[in-house]
Amino acid sequence: MAKLSLNQRAALLSVILLVVTILIWEAAIPAQQAVGELTEYERLTGGGAPRAGVPAPSQVIVKAWEELSNPFYDAGPNDKGIGIQIGYSLYRVLTGYLLAALVAIPLGFLIGMSQVAFKALNPFIQVLRPISPLAWMPLALFIIQDSEASAIFVIFICSIWPMLINTAFGVAGVRQDWVNVARTHELGHLRTAFTVILPAAAPTIVTGMRISIGIAWLVIVAAEMLVGGTGIGYYVWNEWNNLDLTSVVFSILMIGIVGMLLDCAFGVVQRAVAYVE
Amino acid sequence: MSKPFLSVENLTQIYPDGQGGDLTVFEDATFGVEKGEFVVILGHSGCGKSTIMNILAGLAEPSSGVVKMDGFEVSGPSLDRGVVFQNYSLLPWLSTLKNVTFGVAARHPEWSRQQVIDHSKNYLAMVGLEGDVIHRKPSQLSGGMRQRVSIARAFANHPKLLLLDEPFGALDALTRGTIQDELLKIWGGTEQTVFMITHDIDEAILLADRILLMSNGPFARVAESVEITIPRPRNRTDIVEHANYYAIRNHLVHFLGQRSKEISGKAKGSATNRPETVRIDRTGPAADGPGDAPRRLRAVIT
Ligand SMILES: Nc1ncnc2c1ncn2[C@@H]1O[C@H](COP(=O)(O)OP(=O)(O)O)[C@@H](O)[C@H]1O
Ligand SMILES: [Mg+2]
Numbered sequence: 001m002a003k004l005s006l007n008q009r010a011a012l013l014s015v016i017l018l019v020v021t022i023l024i025w026e027a028a029i030p031a032q033q034a035v036g037e038l039t040e041y042e043r044l045t046g047g048g049a050p051r052a053g054v055p056a057p058s059q060v061i062v063k064a065w066e067e068l069s070n071p072f073y074d075a076g077p078n079d080k081g082i083g084i085q086i087g088y089s090l091y092r093v094l095t096g097y098l099l100a101a102l103v104a105i106p107l108g109f110l111i112g113m114s115q116v117a118f119k120a121l122n123p124f125i126q127v128l129r130p131i132s133p134l135a136w137m138p139l140a141l142f143i144i145q146d147s148e149a150s151a152i153f154v155i156f157i158c159s160i161w162p163m164l165i166n167t168a169f170g171v172a173g174v175r176q177d178w179v180n181v182a183r184t185h186e187l188g189h190l191r192t193a194f195t196v197i198l199p200a201a202a203p204t205i206v207t208g209m210r211i212s213i214g215i216a217w218l219v220i221v222a223a224e225m226l227v228g229g230t231g232i233g234y235y236v237w238n239e240w241n242n243l244d245l246t247s248v249v250f251s252i253l254m255i256g257i258v259g260m261l262l263d264c265a266f267g268v269v270q271r272a273v274a275y276v277e
Numbered sequence: 278m279s280k281p282f283l284s285v286e287n288l289t290q291i292y293p294d295g296q297g298g299d300l301t302v303f304e305d306a307t308f309g310v311e312k313g314e315f316v317v318i319l320g321h322s323g324c325g326k327s328t329i330m331n332i333l334a335g336l337a338e339p340s341s342g343v344v345k346m347d348g349f350e351v352s353g354p355s356l357d358r359g360v361v362f363q364n365y366s367l368l369p370w371l372s373t374l375k376n377v378t379f380g381v382a383a384r385h386p387e388w389s390r391q392q393v394i395d396h397s398k399n400y401l402a403m404v405g406l407e408g409d410v411i412h413r414k415p416s417q418l419s420g421g422m423r424q425r426v427s428i429a430r431a432f433a434n435h436p437k438l439l440l441l442d443e444p445f446g447a448l449d450a451l452t453r454g455t456i457q458d459e460l461l462k463i464w465g466g467t468e469q470t471v472f473m474i475t476h477d478i479d480e481a482i483l484l485a486d487r488i489l490l491m492s493n494g495p496f497a498r499v500a501e502s503v504e505i506t507i508p509r510p511r512n513r514t515d516i517v518e519h520a521n522y523y524a525i526r527n528h529l530v531h532f533l534g535q536r537s538k539e540i541s542g543k544a545k546g547s548a549t550n551r552p553e554t555v556r557i558d559r560t561g562p563a564a565d566g567p568g569d570a571p572r573r574l575r576a577v578i579t
Contacts, residue, residue: 186355
């Protein structure tokens with residue numbers, strides 16, 4: 001047998017782990033359901049109601065096939081395709097996130113360039129940063145009076161900090177030599193910012209952006225469970241209320257996959273702006 | 278006496294010494310550099326050479342004193358004063374070529390993209406960088422190649438004054454020799470005025486028209502201005518044969534080894550703050566008598 005490369009061996013191991021996990025999971029389900037059928041709760045909820053039990057992987061795969069073969073159907077407020085739900089979530093995440101970037105990156109630049117600005121703003125940042133983004137929800141709902149905008153606001157507030165702090169650190173850490181190169185070439189402030197400081201700080205800034213998008217995707221699920229209506233978070237909660245655990249497990253997997261894709265996208269950007277000193 | 282092209286007048290630099298007091302690095306440094314001249318400043322580490330160069334570049338302000346170039350006072354950096362930094366200071370995210378076009382485009386905003394690229398490629402070729410290498414990032418180049426890029430970037434801009442801060446300090450001896458030769462070759466074809474820092478005596482003699490010697494800090498002074506009376510073009514293997522070579526070299530070694538310490542640490546009080554001009558020439562008809570000390574053969578004080 002030919003020797004396998006490192007990547008090939010890793011991929012093989014991944015597949016084995018997946019298959020073993022699924023098999024164990026599949027094998028564990030019938031026993032659990034047998035116990036479930038005897039519970040008082042089950043009998044009280046009545047035979048006609050959908051059964052609440054952890055689904056077998058085979059059921060989840062069937063569910064996934066159904067959902068993914070028609071992801072964009074829309075049959076009223078409580079019955080939309082998974083594609084539509086994820087679309088709503090992505091729309092909220094990206095809107096809040098882009099607004100945060102528009103504020104955080106210029107502000108981070110300012111803080112990174114000016115010691116005074118850094119010292120003046122630091123106490124505010126230190127107090128505001130550790131606040132759970134969901135703690136803002138009641139205030140946002142009261143002031144904005146709109147659940148959609150409130151969810152976007154919560155995303156905004158949670159994505160702003162990593163971007164702000166990383167931009168400030170990245171800009172403050174730009175080597176003086178490179179700034180001197182710009183100065184000896186008589187570049188103006190704006191050209192220095194765009195042609196020297198931005199590329200020099202870009203790896204740190206993009207790292208902050210990558211952390212932010214990860215946090216935003218974590219928070220949107222919780223935010224949508226609170227505000228309801230649409231989105232993948234609402235979908236999870238709604239399927240739980242319907243006691244449709246197959247859908248719950250399926251949507252959990254979808255959340256993971258979308259989060260991974262978002263992260264990968266920023267990984268690509270990160271590689272594009274990276275440089276070796 | 279007419280003012281030289283570059284005139285440094287009573288430059289003094291005082292830094293806080295970190296214990297609440299002051300540290301006078303150098304005091305009343307006064308010297309001039311003529312147009313087209315290659316001047317090397319030689320002195321021990323810490324005497325303030327880089328500080329002087331940063332002031333000439335306009336990157337730092339002296340505590341007192343002025344620098345005038347072409348009659349105008351230097352304030353702030355300018356494209357007229359190109360700098361080659363010791364650590365090359367290439368922008369690591371740009372390719373070799375783009376590091377040079379970066380400077381050329383800043384110098385000639387009116388040029389077309391192609392003009393900028395052609396001009397940059399010419400100068401890279403002069404330092405021996407051609408073909409695929411110019412599309413590599415600085416991190417993929419050797420130290421010597423990086424310094425070549427840095428030199429090409431500075432020369433391509435035709436600054437009125439070129440400042441080099443220990444440009445070969447981080448290179449191995451062989452590479453250093455090659456790049457010194459390249460520097461001489463490029464410089465020979467221009468009227469470029471160069472002010473260079475080094476702590477390598479042989480490098481100084483090979484390259485300079487004149488060497489400024491600095492005493493040790495604190496209260497360092499630019500004590501002597503030694504003319505290098507060896508005709509150009511010079512070549513590292515031939516100059517050692519020249520009658521003046523060892524005389525000059527011994528003078529420099531003696532200064533750095535002994536006198537730089539003796540005359541250091543003394544606060545102001547010398548009659549003049551201009552460096553003493555030293556001219557050592559053993560080739561002239563008025564050859565030295567047999568009793569001459571080997572070190573200071575003929576010192577003409579002006
Ligand atoms: N920004 C600064 N603050 C305080 N001291 C400094 C600063 N820059 C340089 N010095 C001091 O000035 C002296 C001269 O430094 P420098 O010009 O780098 O010397 P050289 O280049 O001749 O080795 C050193 O003693 C150094 O410690
Ligand atoms: Mg130095």
